[in-house]
Amino acid sequence: MRKVLLPTIIIIATILLILRLFYLQVINDSLKLKSDNNAIKIQYEYPERGYIYDRNGVLLVANQPSYDIMVIPRELKNIDTLEFCKLLNVPKSEYIRIIKKAKVYSPRLPSVFLPQLNKLEFAAFQEKIRKFEGFYIQKRSLRDYQVNFGANVFGFITQANERTIEKNPYYNSGDLLGMQGVEQSYEEVLRGIKGVKYIQKDKYNREIGSYKEGEFDTIAVQGEDINLTIDAELQKYGEQLMNNKRGGIVAIEPKTGEILALVTAPSYDPAILVGRQRSRNYTMLYRDSIAKPLYDRGLLAEYPPGSPFKIMTGLVGLQERVIDEQTTFMCHHGFSYAPGRFMKCHGSGPHQLHNGIYNSCNTYFANVYLRIIGKYSNTPYAVDTWSNHVKSFGLGQFMGYDLPTGKKGKIPTSKTYKKIYPGWGYSGKTIISNAIGQGEVLMTPIQLANMMATVANQGYYYTPHIIKKIKGEKIDKKFTTKHVSTIDKKYFAPMISGLFDVYNFGTASALRVEGIDICGKTGTAENFAKINGKRTQLEDHSIFVAFAPKDNPKIAIAILVENGGFGATIAGPIASLMIEKYLRHKITRIDLEKRTLERSLQDRYAKYSGKKTVDSLLISKPKIGDSLLVMKPKKVILTDSMKKKN
Template sequence: MKRFNLLSFSVILISVIYIARLFYLQLLENDYNIPTLNSSAVKVVYDYPERGYIYDRNGILLVANQASYDIMIVPNEVKHLDTLEFCNLLKITKEDLIKKTEKAIRYSTRIPSIFLAQLSKTDYAFLQEKMYKYKGFYIQKRSIREYPVKSAPNVLGYISEVNEGLIAKNPYYQIGELIGTAGIEKTYEEVLRGTKGVKYIQRNRFNKEIGSFKNGVFDTLPVPGKDITLTIDSKLQQYGEALMANKRGGIVAIEPSSGEILALISMPTYDPNLMVGRERSANFTKLYLDSISRPLLDRGLQAQYPPGSPFKIISALTALQENVITPYTTTTCHGGYKYGSGAGSFMKCHCETGYPIDLNVAIYRSCNSYFSNAYRKVIEKYKTPYEGMNVWNKHVESFGLGNYLNNDLAVGQKGNIPDGDYYNRVYPNGRWRATATISNAIGQGEVLTTPIQLANMTATVANRGFYFTPHIAKHIEGVPLDKKFTTPNYTTIDKKYFEPVIEGLFNVVDNPRGTAHWSKVEGIDICGKTGTAENPHGQDHSIFIAFAPKDNPKIAIAVFVENGYWGSRWAGPIATLMIENYLKGKTNRPLVEERMFNGSIQEEYNKQIQGNLRH
């Protein structure tokens, strides 16, 4: 019995020793023996993965990779450098050499960093046979971006060198490495970048490389970035950009049934290939300093405009929900809406019917009087304007207005939907009434929206009361789509109130007296709303929102053309041409299309520039 107990004890003891030793070797020893970047005995070399490719919704390749080569420097290894010869070889000045070397020394004397980035294949072929002469320098291969389609730079974004502040926050990156800085490249940086491979190379006491550290047990292979399929329809995107030539503004098109962004256009634009290679920095500076055209501003996401008449849709739905009007409520318009006794208390209207009109006619004739009355009734329904304004605000914000929409886009502005607190700050004594805010009724006053917010609002109406958060990623290899993009967001408006409003929007285009009748497309039932937003800095902005078909809609769109006069002049034709192109695959209005392609508002922009210079 004693022998058996002794044997059992021995087996257990040996097992414990083996387990402890394995724990030490696999965990503790590995942790303490992985060399650090600052180790003089081991050289760390990174193997950079390819970034993931980016495709449009139909599989068209939008972003690929091309080979690039960086000259690396390890400052404490630089010996006997012939500076004149070296500078001539790299086509840099001696001042550049000193500046770049000092920057590398500040980072680390032992850790490799980029001395000269993104050499071309031609430069690499010329230099690779000569670099052995220059101790402390070597060439490292990596990939940079390439854009087969010269479109949508605001969507795709670009990559650039990480700065020292980001390196301090995120130890994954080293000086000189590249990171997504804008657009989809920024939003999905961790997905696209992949994972670097690492090789540890042993050195002897003479600093000579003698082989892999511990036979490569700590070495890792690079893991390529994941490919991303966007929701964008590249052909529709390019078509919209062509229609917006020589104009400024933003266009956003959304698929109402999913919230997928079909087009996200900002004009003026630029060739995304300008953000690649050694000229990237100079090109970026040039684009950044262009304060007139502002090509780096994503007008679809960041430009905030008064929404103008399309906002009357919200005024109508809010008034219906609050039971202060019905579809049959009428108002007589005498050329405008008078809301006070002062000389400036008259809101001019172009419908000038002179007879009672109901909701349907008010929408397709865009009557200021009707919607001003409806808005005023909502605010005055409650005991105080403060309470009424907060109720109105709640309804409006339920359409996604006044916030960032919680999407996967890199930039944005939230616009402005005022509430009671806002007007208490404007009028500190609290003595304000509905008439002080009456311009909100027609999308002027303090209301500001972005094109993507208006497009989302339009998709919400098309869906009869709900929307899916607009998003740009359709599919990511091996990564499920965030649930927030597949979960519907419901408004505070009952579904039954959308039908009479949609009927009015249909008549905007279909009725001969509708404000956008001449943009009608044969065979497509389009619901739309023209808008003209006042602009204190120049000619008014042209706005149009629409969705189609009327039933089971496939596309919702918002178009802003800066200084484009009225909605039906530029924005209306551009929106309906894009709808026609998307739903039919072609257009059949050559004269309208030609006018949009060749039309220019540059003269108006020049006037505005001259006016700004005078002031």
């Protein structure tokens, strides 16, 4: 039996192999089309990218026609280069360089000679194209932005580079793909499917018709349209409020995790990254090391969270039962936690959880933190217990949202302090700055917003995401999966009560909006930098977190303004204005709006950087109290630093 088995297997395998080869070589001609067949020309038809809408169906990004001049080097014959270069306003040296590069890529395959001609340039070249054998026009579509905001949300379209082409067989030279923002995250959904035509050529390289009567031809399929979770009106308003400031705003719908606004400042008009000037404008944006308009501060910038982190300290203290609502600590405008060392504080007198929150009492939360760490006798387990509670709110880790960039932030663990203090040379007093969001704690604005969404939901959150609907598809299940924190639901009610009274009696009492119950927390984070080799304390960062309404919350928000000073000065007013804009679609606190829109921090930034710059590439000042409807793009205004480089 064994003697028969092996020959039988060999015979069967041989027969199968012969049948497969017969099918591929005689019956199925598709492999011929994938080879470098000199008698067949492959012509692509490029689909339109899917349209992008906001959560309410407002069109944000559409398409416009674009025309690329393509070249097949081996087909170049008798070209009058002087006439060609004059027609397209291209130096002859540039012509020679591009053709040389195209030959290196492939003598037989098309390469882009000149991308993104407008209609007039296309018409002029089309009239004389018959003179320039080896060149042809490839129609594509470029983005047509219906709004002049949201550049960091959308991303942009660029040509696929050689590395991408080698890595992904879908792309050829000259193909466009999305970079950054939703264009990158949802590239495969938005790009559609290219159409292909196979054209037969004779021995003189002349086209003689479709190969096999078009049997293998396919038509282009347009990309799928998508709806974002972004509220266009809120996004635009946030960018307006952040004019001449630097920082980030993130607003989330607590019950779903949908991102309502994702603002980074400074920003730019997305339209400047479309067309022939795209590369030049991108280079200017990239090189602007002062304003960093391509740096998404809402997702990437890690800051000490400051006083908003007291929310976490209080909740962990309740969960670990080292305090209750009546636990009292005495504040004397400073808390002595080591001989001769004090923690400054805003208040004085006895503080419990409720007034500790709305007065933002450092003394109270420092004592709570010492009790948390002391519960486990200042062991590594104590720090890790505290750390694990905090991380259950999505902090100190990549959050898994559907945007291609982000940072983890930092929630220290016992490993962190083992490196800093070898041999366990520390105690709760050593690391007490963590209690008030300083020390080793770092968070991004989107993490701060998610923290507030979790508090608003009394203990759970959904992974923040920016996709609401994909035509014909379902969104990823991970965005509808509930994440439950380690803090029992019963402990959120007293914390929310304290946050509500921040607006009634506390540090944000001047920021109330009549008729809207807002729960919030001011924050002022210390900010140090090296200037001339010395560690220098700069103006503090202004931070504010909030959600509203108090019952059945619809929006949770975090605002960070770099070097903005006290949390209630700049970040707080922005929070109140954004909340009212979203819930009412109008503004009643005209005084706050006027003050915020007119407030500029440019002189402060110039002092720190040593250079004068105008941050906003889009300066569009609204009238006070305007509805700020979605508008078409306005003229872009470049920064001073860009003008110098130009």
